[in-house]
Amino acid sequence: MSPICNFLLRGAAWAAATWLGLAGAAQAQVDTDVDVELVLAVDISVSMTESELEIQRDGYAAALTHPEVLRAITSGAYGKIAVTYFEWAGVTTQNVIVPWTVIAGQEDAERVAKQISVLPSWQPRRTSISGALNFGAGLLATSPHRGIKRVIDVSGDGANNEGPPMAETRDAVVARGITINGLPVMDGKDLKPYEVVDLDVYFSECVMGGPGAFVLPVGDWEQFPEAIRRKLLMELAVQPPSPSRGLPPPVILAQAKPAYDCAIGEKLWRTDPRQHLFNPENEPKFQPK
Secondary structure (H helix, E strand, C coil): CCHHHHHHHHHHHHHHHHHHHHHHHHHHHHCEEEEEEEEEEEECCCCCCHHHHHHHHHHHHHHHCCHHHHHHHHCCCCCCEEEEEEEECCCCCEEEEEEEEEECCHHHHHHHHHHHCCCCCCCCCCCCHHHHHHHHHHHHHCCCEEEEEEEEEEEECCCCCCCCCHHHHHHHHHCCCCEEEEEEECCCCCCCCCCCCCHHHHHHHHHCECCCCCECCECCHHHHHHHHHHHHHHHCCCCCCCCHHHCCCCCCCCCCCCCCCCCHHHHHHHHCHHHHCCCHHHCCCCCCC
């Protein structure tokens, strides 16, 4: 064999070995088994003040680095979780702040907390929980990890008033094997005419769904950090908690209560004339003569 051919063959073999090594490393990095794939979907619409946004972000950052949460993370079957954090408002407004990141210890958690701690520079109008759920489901569909449990954790201070129908969206996301947990913020301030009074019931009836799903209402912003920590601990439990004292869950008759109107947010928005003053959707359309 000529020296040139020998050189080419050795070069091709080196390139193939390098490619296989890189591919193997990439595969090992991409196909990561974790206990939970957790999507944190956080409302930043204009209904929240700057101080509330700061409490919200600080609450998530503090919870992820809390010793009790870190113990829960490292005590799982794989000892790690994958998390992504995005902020949302209207149906077309979703902004990923933390892309998919594996947390396997304090250093990982602190890195994620640092990314979360920077406040958003703008706040869009409208509230689309359905848009947030669809976006979160898309993040899970493209996740480079494999979780025993997949969860979308959605927090907000209002009902859906834009985007796809809420109940249908929830059902479609749950059908993909995703659990949806809710954190409705009910801070007791004067409600606007388009806001839902019983937001905790709305989240229970129209937002949460899937195995072990729950809603954890927050009655005051001072409770938010503690609520986030409690919620994460519940979400990191791979198995849903069993009924207390071994008792079966209560039986609820099908007609025991009227069906909740999951379109209430959209209806209240449409019927409040003040919401139309600065809404581009309701600007007069040009009519040709």
